[in-house]
Amino acid sequence: MADTALGIPDHHYREGSASLTLGSGFFRPDSRPSRDCSVLLARHQQQNAEGQLRWLDLMAGCGIRGLRWGLEAVPARAERVELWVNDGDPDRLPCLESNLSGLPMPVRISSQAAEVVLAQAYLEGRFFDLIDLDAFGAPGALIQPVLQALRFEGLLLLASTDGRSPTGHDRAGAVRSLGAAARVHPASWELALRHQLGLLARQAWMLGRGLQPLLCFSEGRTFRVGVRMRRHLQPGEEHRLGLLARCDACGSQVVQILRNLSGWPACRCASGAGRWSVSGPLWIGPLQDPQTLAALRRDPWLREPGAISNQTQRLLERLEADPGSPATxxxxxxxxxxxxxxxxxxxxxxxxxxxxxxxxxxxxxxxxxxxxxxxxxxxxxxxxxxxxxxxx
Ligand SMILES: C[S@@+](CC[C@H](N)C(=O)[O-])C[C@H]1O[C@@H](n2cnc3c(N)ncnc32)[C@H](O)[C@@H]1O
Ligand SMILES: [Zn+2]
Missing domain, CATH: 3.30.56.70 (N2,N2-dimethylguanosine tRNA methyltransferase, C-terminal domain)
Structure with a gap:
């Protein structure tokens, strides 16, 4: 029995309705909440859309997300969804082909660099309604081509495992990968998510599109955002990009909208010795969409035993109780x-x-x-x- 990259024996693995072979590449059982959320968002889109849908699992590993979409997100009329499943590692191809072979809908499997899949989609005018980009490291370079391949109002799930730059532990790295100042802050995971959203928003706005965060979460190692790319910006959406300052002496925090930036007031520190550590530009708007979260939590599928894990259940409860705004x-x-x-x-x-x-x-x-x-x-x-x- 071979081992996966994380030492998990390469055997049959079950998650939700999926039963599959993990193969010898990267796989983390602990990432289940992100896969559960991916299925829930796919279900939500499928229930509310008319016509054909096209979904792309861009860095699929063993193909578990595509497989779960196919089995759990399309209960009826499988033919209305077309699945595209890709992993850049050609050694993953046999595993992907075998894991996805029983799905009832059309499935296109490839082993290309994500950049190639997205460039081909752009050239051939192929747009996706849902893209799951479960990347290693910082995904910044892929954001623009991903957004260009996403249909208006399409959903994007984006992961980043670069924790050092957006949490202020690699300030030069943050300038390079986010175009932003990142300073150490006790709400470090939240700031990392806000940096990721800020980058996404700027890239979407350059295309004339809007950005609506649906849900954002982290367990401190991977930073995950689920967003909807709106056809147009909402009025005043640019006010959601800003700077967050924290006094290094007393811990006071101040937020400013980038568009209205007007210098920083003196902190009311008792000692007067405080200096502002400023992070941004980053997203200072809501992290979640309460309406979407409520709809996900109402999905009757959640009543099926084992549909999502208890951990995901608790995550959704926490997110629904917190709109992710204000940013302090x-x-x-x-x-x-x-x-x-x-x-x-x-x-x-x-x-x-x-x-x-x-x-x-x-x-x-x-x-x-x-x-x-x-x-x-x-x-x-x-x-x-x-x-x-x-x-x-
Ligand atoms: C985090 S793993 C994916 C895990 C999988 N989504 C899951 O839920 O188990 C990232 C995958 O991306 C693939 N990969 C890395 N860089 C890539 C690139 N530029 N294009 C396509 N695939 C890539 C790797 O081979 C790896 O399998
Ligand atoms: Zn102070």
Missing amino acids: VWPTDELARRVGIGGPPPLNQLVTAVRRAGFQAYPSGVMAGQLRTDADLTVLLRLCADLCSEGT
Whole structure:
């Protein structure tokens, strides 16, 4: 029995309705939430679209996403969906062909560089309704050709495993791959997602298209965004690109819209010694679309045993409870430390207190133990201190 790149024995693997051979290439069982979300979005598109659909799994590995789309996202009239499944590694071809051979719809399997698949699609006027780009590293160079091969209102699932640049640990790398300043921030996964969306938005806008994030998440290693490419920009969409500054002394945060950039106010640090660490341009708009998430969660397929994993179920619940806006997020640990109390107040209590004080507040769906709010740090520290004294 051969081993996959991650040491998983090359045997039959089951996930959802799919049963397949993993082959000897890259495969991560832990990425199941991203595959479950891919199937859910494909189902959602299929249920709401008329006519033919064309879906592309561009870096397919063993072909599990295409296989699950074919088995789980098209319950009736399989012929209305055409699947395109590609992996650049020619050694994957026999595995792809065998795994996808039983699907009832037309399936085009190839082993070409993604750049070639997309260039051919462009030359031949072939557009896709859904593209899943599950890349290694930073996918920036493929964004423009991917968007050019996506149909208006089409869906794109984009993964990046480059965590160092967008989290501020490789600042030169961030300038190169994102065209942006990236600074270390406690909400590091969220900033990485916002950088990815900022890059996507700028590329979509260059084509005259709009960008609507549907869902964004990470487990700290891979940063995943699911977006809809709109035919036109929404009014004021350019206001969703901006800069986020964090005081390196007191932790205060300020957001500015790029279009209206007007310098930074002095931070109200007690010491006056704080300097702003500025990240951006990045996406400062919502990370999720609550309507789409609610529709995904209403899908009756979710009631079938094993349709999605428990982990995916919890992820969707977290994302639905957090619209991903405003863009300012604080770890409760940091707030507790700055107030000088032992442990942080329970996040739900803090959310309630901040809402009562007249501000927006949500538990972050992106990183555990973080509060999303438009209240400023002074208010947050006072509310934290009040909660702490109520509890003693
Ligand atoms: C993260 S893995 C895909 C995993 C798969 N989507 C899954 O859910 O299990 C990335 C795949 O992309 C392929 N790949 C890497 N660079 C590529 C390129 N430029 N064009 C096409 N495929 C590429 C690799 O061979 C690898 O199988
Ligand atoms: Zn400060």
